[in-house]
Amino acid sequence: MASGGVTAQFEFLSYKIDLIDLTISNNLQNLLYTNPIREQDVDLSIQMRSTEKFRLDDGSIRYVGGLAIKVAIIGEGTNKVLDAVFGISGAFAPVGEVSSKAEAGFTKTNLPAILMPYLRATMTNVLSNAGFGTVLFPLINVYELAKDSDCPMIDHTRQRDSQELEA
Numbered sequence: 792m793a794s795g796g797v798t799a800q801f802e803f804l805s806y807k808i809d810l811i812d813l814t815i816s817n818n819l820q821n822l823l824y825t826n827p828i829r830e831q832d833v834d835l836s837i838q839m840r841s842t843e844k845f846r847l848d849d850g851s852i853r854y855v856g857g858l859a860i861k862v863a864i865i866g867e868g869t870n871k872v873l874d875a876v877f878g879i880s881g882a883f884a885p886v887g888e889v890s891s892k893a894e895a896g897f898t899k900t901n902l903p904a905i906l907m908p909y910l911r912a913t914m915t916n917v918l919s920n921a922g923f924g925t926v927l928f929p930l931i932n933v934y935e936l937a938k939d940s941d942c943p944m945i946d947h948t949r950q951r952d953s954q955e956l957e958a
Contacts, residue, residue, distance in 0.1 A: 802886055811878075856906075
C-alpha cells in the first residue's frame with residue numbers, strides 16, 4: 792500500500808431515510824402527463840438540520856445529522872403536479888481525537904454533503920416508481936448551502952457530563 796494520502800477524521804456509520812411525504816394532484820391532466828420532468832420543471836428547497844453530538848455509555852462519541860428537501864414539480868403552465876418532502880439522517884463517529892475546528896467543519900458542511908447522494912437517489916427512485924419516469928434534479932452545491940446555513944451543533948455530551956458529575 793502506498794504511503795501518504797488523506798486520513799479520514801470521521802467514520803460514516805449508517806444512514807436512514809426518515810421522511811417521505813408525497814402528494815400528487817389526482818386529476819386527469821396530471822395522470823396523463825407523460826413528458827419528461829426537466830430540471831426547469833423542478834423546484835427544490837433544502838433545509839439543513841442541526842447536528843447532534845452524543846456520548847454513548849462506553850464513552851464513545853457519535854454525531855447525528857441530516858437534511859430535508861422539499862420538491863415541487865410543475866407541469867404545463869403553472870400546474871403543480873407534485874409536492875414532496877424527503878429527509879435523511881446519518882450517524883458518524885470520530886476517528887481518534889478531533890479538534891473543535893475539524894468537528895465544526897465536518898458537522899456543518901461535510902456531513903450533509905456525504906448524505907446528499909443517498910437522499911437524491913431515494914428521491915429519484917420514489918418518483919420513478921410513482922410513475923414519473925426519470926426526473927432530472929438540478930445540481931446542488933451542498934458545501935455552499937451548508938456554509939451559509941445557520942444550524943448550530945447541539946452538544947448532548949455536556950448535559951450528560953454534568954449529570955454524571957451530580958450523581
